[in-house]
Amino acid sequence: MSCETTSKNATPPQRGIAPGSESIDAHEVALRTTIDPRIPAVVPGFDAPFFQAGLAGYSDAAMRIIARRQGCPYCVTEALLDRTLLAGGRGFAKADLGDLEDNIPGGIEDQPLAGQIMGSDPDEMSRAAVRMIEQGSWSGRTRGVGHKDTQPLRVEEAPPDERLAFATIDINLACPVKKIKAKARGGHWLRDPEGALEILSAVREALPSGVATTLKIRRGSDDSEEAERNFMRLFDGAYELGYAWATVHGRTVEQKYVGPSRWTFLRDLVRRRPDRIIFGSGDIWEVEDIFRMIEYTGVHAVSVARGCIGDPWIFRRARQMMAGETPTWPTLDEQREVLLNHFHLSAAVNGEVKAGKLMRKFGIRFARHHPESETVRRRFIHVSSTAEWEAVLDEHYTKPSEAGAAAC
Ligand SMILES: Cc1cc2nc3c(=O)[nH]c(=O)nc-3n(C[C@H](O)[C@H](O)[C@H](O)COP(=O)(O)O)c2cc1C
Known part of the structure; x- marks a missing residue:
């Protein structure tokens, strides 16, 4: 059991009550x-x-x-x-x-x-x-x-x-x-x-x-x-x-x-x-x-x-x-690196089988940063192993030229 929320117990993101x-x-x-x-x-x-x-x-x-x-x-x-x-x-x-x-x-x-x-x-x-x-x-x-x-x-x-x-x-x-x-x-x-x-x-x-x-x-x-x-x-x-x-x-x-x-x-x-x-x-x-x-x-x-x-x-x-800098959104390359590392770390902590299940929840949330978020989200839902996770990354988080190079 966990503190996990369900839709009944949680409402969508909104601002905290802070008039002014x-x-x-x-x-x-x-x-x-x-x-x-x-x-x-x-x-x-x-x-x-x-x-x-x-x-x-x-x-x-x-x-x-x-x-x-x-x-x-x-x-x-x-x-x-x-x-x-x-x-x-x-x-x-x-x-x-x-x-x-x-x-x-x-x-x-x-x-x-x-x-x-x-x-x-x-x-x-x-x-x-x-x-x-x-x-x-x-x-x-x-x-x-x-x-x-x-x-x-x-x-x-x-x-x-x-x-x-x-x-x-x-x-x-x-x-x-x-x-x-x-x-x-x-x-x-x-x-x-x-x-x-x-x-x-x-x-x-x-x-x-x-x-x-x-x-x-x-x-x-x-x-x-x-x-x-x-x-x-x-x-x-x-x-x-x-x-x-x-x-x-x-x-x-x-x-x-x-x-x-x-x-x-x-x-x-x-x-x-x-x-x-x-x-x-x-x-x-x-x-x-x-x-x-x-x-x-x-x-x-x-x-x-x-x-x-x-x-x-x-x-x-x-x-x-x-630091007074403009906050930047992660590039696709940066996303790929983090997603890859997160899965590998999770597998080291939890074992690959548990990581496979756990990382789906993260994948769904990570997908929000992807230009084709809905397609990617649907792909993450079915992931259960390191190989499958990496396959989603290769397919969706590699620029076309790099994908071509990787395939050669
Ligand atoms: C799925 C989930 C699990 C949580 N687990 C813990 C927890 O183990 N320990 C804790 O102190 N708070 C836990 N919380 C509460 C959060 O730390 C936080 O106080 C709460 O989500 C309010 O912040 P937010 O509206 O910005 O999400 C959990 C919240 C959620 C949604």
């Missing part, structure tokens, strides 16, 4: 946007105010590496259920949010990385957080995509200079999936802030001080005043416990992915808590949305979620805008 934001000049904002120095102080290398969100069913090491190659400075794994971690990844297929392998960092290129976990019991969550750190500990020399059998390192045995593959542990208090809620996980906790704070406290205490903790949260369980009070209690309590930042999704849990994200909520929150580092999420579809959200709400970084599925170049465009 129409007049914002995203290019002008980008030029003067910098990263708050407190952020790279927590996560060295996090050098631009945007990142790739956790996306169950998508944001595995392959997708993350592809995003990083286009300039994404920081990524979050998909939410991993505490019990999956404690069980070593086995026996929880039905309740699992993303397989364990998906959350194994992809090596030196997959840095810095937040490992996201979700669960219902403080003890299990704290043990899972420690396990995540142990699982992700590495010497920085041998680990990488496809290497899943390195020996875990005990947290307490880690030498002070040991590089931990996870720069932060991110607690998911946002996932709206029903089954998860029924088991008191994810967004469910917004109805029970004291219970959630017990989890946050247990996790914080279990981890060494050098490992930062962060959280992902929605703006409330619903639109009631009580929900807002609960949100504030949980939000403030997290920072008091030492959490470095919260990524706030401007939709309620009840909303799932239906209707717009409320950027006004994010703006008001930043005004009410000016000293906190706050990240924003919701309705980031185009690169301009990143800078519109920063300007309108004052958040310190923006989470790019559905908007980067099949569009890793959104990060390149963001960097280009910050």
Whole structure:
């Protein structure tokens, strides 16, 4: 099971609720946007105010590496259920949010990385957080995509200079999936802030001080005043416990992915808590949305979620805008290279059979950039192997002259 949305639970791309934001000049904002120095102080290398969100069913090491190659400075794994971690990844297929392998960092290129976990019991969550750190500990020399059998390192045995593959542990208090809620996980906790704070406290205490903790949260369980009070209690309590930042999704849990994200909520929150580092999420579809959200709400970084599925170049465009350059769309050659690399990375992480299925979803989204998008989209739907993926690329992503040359 995953956080995957269905048409019933999600509405098509639209703008977040932000009256007055129409007049914002995203290019002008980008030029003067910098990263708050407190952020790279927590996560060295996090050098631009945007990142790739956790996306169950998508944001595995392959997708993350592809995003990083286009300039994404920081990524979050998909939410991993505490019990999956404690069980070593086995026996929880039905309740699992993303397989364990998906959350194994992809090596030196997959840095810095937040490992996201979700669960219902403080003890299990704290043990899972420690396990995540142990699982992700590495010497920085041998680990990488496809290497899943390195020996875990005990947290307490880690030498002070040991590089931990996870720069932060991110607690998911946002996932709206029903089954998860029924088991008191994810967004469910917004109805029970004291219970959630017990989890946050247990996790914080279990981890060494050098490992930062962060959280992902929605703006409330619903639109009631009580929900807002609960949100504030949980939000403030997290920072008091030492959490470095919260990524706030401007939709309620009840909303799932239906209707717009409320950027006004994010703006008001930043005004009410000016000293906190706050990240924003919701309705980031185009690169301009990143800078519109920063300007309108004052958040310190923006989470790019559905908007980067099949569009890793959104990060390149963001960097280009910050450098005062005109953002460029990927040429067919650039698309081909990324699509080829993404499939190969996915096969290394997931094995070819799983990659074949997974990459169809990406192919459909990648096709949007192709001049014959509908034809290409239909071709990707049926792909199931490396050879088939490459055949689509040869057929549709090679200029006629090159295709001729290749055929000779
Ligand atoms: C298919 C899907 C899977 C998601 N999985 C996760 C997840 O594992 N962890 C998480 O923090 N958020 C997850 N989210 C939420 C996104 O990170 C993001 O907060 C949300 O999509 C709102 O941003 P957007 O409107 O720009 O897409 C998921 C969203 C979608 C659509």
